[in-house]
Amino acid sequence: MALINIFSYLQMTKMGNEIATLEEQIALHQEIDGLISDPILQIERNRQSTILWTTILTIVGVVVGLIATVAITRHITHPLRAIVDIAKQVANGDLNVDIASTHRGDEVGMLENAFENLVIGLTEITMAANQISAGDLTIKVEPRSERDVLGHALTSMVTTLREQTQEMVDGVNILTAxxxxxxxxxxxxxxxxxxxxxxxxxxxxxxxxxxxxxxxxxxxxxxxxxxxxxxxxxxxxxxxxxxxxxxxxxxxxxxxxxxxxxxxxxxxxxxxxxxxxxxxxxxxxxxxxxxxxxxxxxxxxxxxxxxxxxxxxxxxxxxxxxxxxxxxxxxxxxxxxxxxxxxxxxxxxxxxxxxxxxxxxxxxxxxxxxxxxxxxxxxxxxxxxxxxxxxxxxxxxxxxxxxxxxxxxxxxxxxxxxxxxxxxxxxxxxxxxxxxxxxxxxx
Amino acid sequence: MEDETTIDWEQIHRRLKAVETAIGREFIPTEQNKKEILRTRAEQLAREDGREPTAEETLEVIEFCLATETYALEMAYVQEVYSLKEITPLPCVPSFVKGIVNVRGQIFSVIDLKEFFALPTEELAALNKVIIMHTDDMEFGILVDNIIGGRSVPRKAIQPAPSTLTGVQGKYAKGVTSERLIILDAAKILTDRRMIVNENVGG
CATH class of the missing domain: 1.10.287.950 (Methyl-accepting chemotaxis protein)
Incomplete structure (x- = not known):
């Protein structure tokens, strides 16, 4: 269970990261908005003269912004939302997710790939944990990288478990005799x-x-x-x-x-x-x-x-x-x-x-x-x-x-x-x- | 059971006492005894006839026993009766001459009448009696078994010797009374020739 929790936590962390990235994008968005707003502010300072322009520009800006927003929402928000849903599923411990890869070269595509890899890794680890929980201590968990803390931990845990179980079995045998x-x-x-x-x-x-x-x-x-x-x-x-x-x-x-x-x-x-x-x-x-x-x-x-x-x-x-x-x-x-x-x-x-x-x-x-x-x-x-x-x-x-x-x-x-x-x-x-x-x- | 095993000493003592008193008491005839004695004597006297028999009518004899028979001798020929104490046998005399005795200094020869009469003889008894007979020229004693005593026999009662008395006895019998008393003829015995002993020893 603890392992599962750990997985969940990891998944959540990953999703957090995703959210942070999203927020960054939102902030960028806002910065863009700010950049758009700045002329408006200068127009403000010259209120009397520029109110019209400003109003026209604002309306144009709003319309452009609305159109951009709809486009961005169509192109980025939807895949991201799908990824968020998957992340939520993963955060809930459900690894049975279908990541429909769009093979996009952009960040979304990369996010999707990363998510896919994450789910695969998590699935492998889950399988290993399932095997361990089924009592099969013969499995070998290959760490995915040098820095795969979880894989290493799992490997050392399996090894330790195997040794301890072996000792326990020996002790139980001696005890039984x-x-x-x-x-x-x-x-x-x-x-x-x-x-x-x-x-x-x-x-x-x-x-x-x-x-x-x-x-x-x-x-x-x-x-x-x-x-x-x-x-x-x-x-x-x-x-x-x-x-x-x-x-x-x-x-x-x-x-x-x-x-x-x-x-x-x-x-x-x-x-x-x-x-x-x-x-x-x-x-x-x-x-x-x-x-x-x-x-x-x-x-x-x-x-x-x-x-x-x-x-x-x-x-x-x-x-x-x-x-x-x-x-x-x-x-x-x-x-x-x-x-x-x-x-x-x-x-x-x-x-x-x-x-x-x-x-x-x-x-x-x-x-x-x-x-x-x-x-x-x-x-x-x-x-x-x-x-x-x-x-x-x-x-x-x-x-x-x-x-x-x-x-x-x-x-x-x-x-x-x-x-x-x-x-x-x-x-x-x-x-x-x-x-x-x-x-x-x-x- | 008690009575059988226990001696009745009381009774024994009583009986002994009675005997003692009976022995110690002198014989004093009671009235009953006296009457009895007197009656007996009266009967005896009554039996004898009152008449005194004379000397002519009676014969004074001495009764004596010889073997089983009772004999009698005329008292006239009897000098004395004598209890034989000792007798001195004489040699060279007939077997009926038993010996001689000494009676108060007088010597008499003693004849055994049983031998003389050829009666069964017995051994000389200690209590044998001797009747000393005598005539004028002859005197000797005859040995008898016992002397009964003297009595008077009426002459009438004397019968001649029966024919059953044969032999020597018959020869010397004078007569027999009804009581089977054989009265011997003393004179005949005294004068018998056999009495004169003339034996020559070795002759």
Whole structure:
């Protein structure tokens, strides 16, 4: 546009020149008029005498002047007006003008030729500018002369433009390539960041799960610790109870011994009774014999012994009763003996049961003692487990927090890389646009 | 279940106490006991006929056991009964002569009636009794298993020895009562020739 304006300006300048020339001609005209007027003025000074002449001359002069004016107007003003119109067109930027050359040798003809050359030059320059504006920088603008400022300016402008465009194209190419690299790197970065974010998300989830598991583990460990402590108390009380049981069992054993001894003493007493009974039996026997002998004596005594015989008979009866009583006692003693034996057997069995009970209680005590030891160890282990679980939980908590931070940072990373990617895309678009712009130029 | 496992010591103590008191108490017959005893005795007395049997009508005998049988000997031939404590065997005598005994300084020979009667013999029991018999010129002891005692047997009740009693027993039996009491003829035994021992050792 600027070029066009410049052209217009130039054309206008040219037209200005033309106008100046016209004005000069007008001034010349006026000078001619002045020259014509001068006699009139002298006539004026001799007004009275020359008024007639003057009037006649003036009328002749006016008529001559009118005729000259019409002739000049016919011969000079019309072509000049046509040229002025063309100049106006050119000044308006319209180069599509038809200069009808009159091939006159005069100034008008020369003006026409000059105008024609001007329009041709302007047209060439316009064409060149059109080509440049179409992006063809391969054109060569031949300066019309050494002093063709516009041609030289156009040539240097084309050259400069060509060089700059070439540099721009090169830069755009480098930019496009770089942007491609940046795009690829950014894509990779975004993909990496996304993958990292996904991995971090998974890891966070896993860590959260681990935390829950650790929580449960910690609670369980606490529970185990508590219950094993209770178990330890129970087993200790079991141990005490077993010891008490053993002590009681030993007491029972002692008492069983006493019972057995009492029964044996009782049995021996029964034996003494048996001996006494034997004596009584013997006495009864002897009493019987004595009674028989008494009755023999009574028989020998005859009638006088009759009463004695009755006494003897009575004694014999008593002896018999004693004998029967001793038999009964003996039977009872036998029963007692059997009962005693049964009691002894029962006591023996009881004692044996107590002894085996003692052994079993001792075994149970030993077992419970072992149990207590194991349980005590278990309690220690459970306590340690609980402590480490708690520590683990704390560690996992820290890890969860760290993972949250990492997650946040990763999300930011992803955002940044996405922004970076979109920026790179914008850059790529810009590069493409630049490339398209640059491609429009043929260097 | 509680009752089965728990011993009722209360009851045991009560029973023991009862036994203690029963043992400690002297036997004092109650009115019931006294009546019972008196009634029994009255029955016994009532059973005997009121008539006093005379010496002619009754035979005073001593009952004794020999093996499974009950025998009796006339009391007139019996001097004494004696519980055998020790016996001194004699050599060169028939097998039925068991030995000699010392009764208050008197020496008697002792005859085993079971051997004499050829009854099944048993080992000499510790409680064996000896009945010392005597006539005017002879006295010896017979070994019996047990002495029941003396009694009076009505002469009428004595029947001749049945034919089932054969052999040696039949020979020495004086008679049999209705209660199957075999009354031996002491005189026959005492005067038996076998009793006179005349053995020449080595002769």
């Amino acid at each position: 770089s942007v491609g690299g940046i795009m690829a790197a950014t894509s990779e970065l975004t993909a990496g960041a996304t993958q990292t974010a996904a991995a971090v998300s998974q890891t966070t989830t896993t860590v959260t799960q681990v935390r829950q598991t650790a929580q449960i583990s910690s609670e369980k460990a606490d529970m185990v610790s508590q219950s094993s402590r209770q178990t330890a108390e129970i087993s200790q009380s079991g141990e005490t109870a077993t010891k008490d049981t053993i002590a009681k069992m030993q007491q029972i054993n002692e008492q069983m011994k006493l019972v057995a001894e009492s029964i044996v003493v009782f049995s021996e007493k029964s034996q003494t009774i048996g001996e006494i009974i034997a004596t009584v039996n013997d006495l009864a026997d002897q009493s019987n014999l004595l009674a028989v002998n008494a009755s023999i004596e009574a028989a020998l005594a005859g009638e006088q012994g009759k009463g004695f015989a009755v006494v003897a008979q009575e004694i014999r009866g008593l002896a018999e009763q004693s004998k029967q009583a001793t038999t009964q006692v003996r039977t009872i003693l036998r029963d007692i003996q059997e009962a005693t034996r049964a009691a002894i057997i029962t006591t023996e069995q009881g004692s044996k049961a107590v002894v085996s009970g003692l052994e079993q209680s001792a075994n149970a005590g030993e077992a419970i003692r072992h149990l207590t030891e194991s349980v005590t160890k278990g309690v220690q282990a459970a306590t340690q487990i609980a402590a480490s679980s708690r520590e683990q939980l704390v560690g996992v908590d820290q890890m969860v927090k760290a993972m949250e931070s990492i997650k946040l940072a990763t999300a930011q990373n992803v955002d940044s890389s996405k922004q970076l990617e979109s920026a790179a895309k914008n850059l790529e678009a810009l590069g493409q646009k630049l490339k398209q712009l640059a491609d429009r130029y043929q260097v």
